[in-house]
Amino acid sequence: MRQNPARRTALLDAAIEVLTREGSRGLTLRALDAQAEVPKGTASNYFPHRAELLAQIMRRILERLTPEESALADTMTEAPSMELVVTLGKQLVERTRADRSSHIALLELRLEATRRPELHAELTRFMAEQLEANIDFHLGAKLPGDRTGVVLLYLAMLGMIVDDLTVPDLLAPFSTDKLIEELVGRVLRAA
CATH class of the missing domain: 1.10.357.10 (Tetracycline Repressor, domain 2)
Incomplete structure (x- = not known):
């Protein structure tokens, strides 16, 4: 499946906001979709498992903080x-x-x-x-x-x-x- 890099970035930024507000237990794919204001199921197309999502969040944080x-x-x-x-x-x-x-x-x-x-x-x-x-x-x-x-x-x-x-x-x-x-x-x- 083709993925949109801008949407991935928006999802990662949304994940950062969910982590900040809800903590790691609140970081669900459903919460991520809601925060990013994308259709349900979108985040699962970009992040097949939680470990991948967390690793990509770390990289995005580095981009934002550099x-x-x-x-x-x-x-x-x-x-x-x-x-x-x-x-x-x-x-x-x-x-x-x-x-x-x-x-x-x-x-x-x-x-x-x-x-x-x-x-x-x-x-x-x-x-x-x-x-x-x-x-x-x-x-x-x-x-x-x-x-x-x-x-x-x-x-x-x-x-x-x-x-x-x-x-x-x-x-x-x-x-x-x-x-x-x-x-x-x-x-x-x-x-």
């Missing part, structure tokens, strides 16, 4: 420095807030992976590839810090993002920008 090349190129015209790392961290938080659904859907997939060994393996591979890509980008751009510093920065930023998405009032008394500045300075100076 910064635009032109915007990143503009940022990277600056000389490698701690300030540039701070700018990249602030931009990451801005992208997170702009596409809250993708991040929450990814958190839902992480939770689902604790119960599904096949998803656990796929998610681990996916996340490891993304972490390696981030490390390679950082080191390749000659930004301050070493491999371990980049991993520590990743872990700390992830914690900040999770709190910002799930319990934003927790961080409300603090300036996110100042936290990122302090975080980068402390982690990368120690590296």
Whole structure:
């Protein structure tokens, strides 16, 4: 059966919204069809089994969260420095807030992976590839810090993002920008 790439993308975007709103248990083909406003049974033509759907959702989340090349190129015209790392961290938080659904859907997939060994393996591979890509980008751009510093920065930023998405009032008394500045300075100076 021929499939329409635009419809597949719309279905995956709908799946991200269902995951965000209903969690992984609410992600059914019927709910996906309803969210995408397509005829019943459409999603089953695109995703023959749940594992395939979840894997494709991960790839779509990556597409949505990857910064635009032109915007990143503009940022990277600056000389490698701690300030540039701070700018990249602030931009990451801005992208997170702009596409809250993708991040929450990814958190839902992480939770689902604790119960599904096949998803656990796929998610681990996916996340490891993304972490390696981030490390390679950082080191390749000659930004301050070493491999371990980049991993520590990743872990700390992830914690900040999770709190910002799930319990934003927790961080409300603090300036996110100042936290990122302090975080980068402390982690990368120690590296």
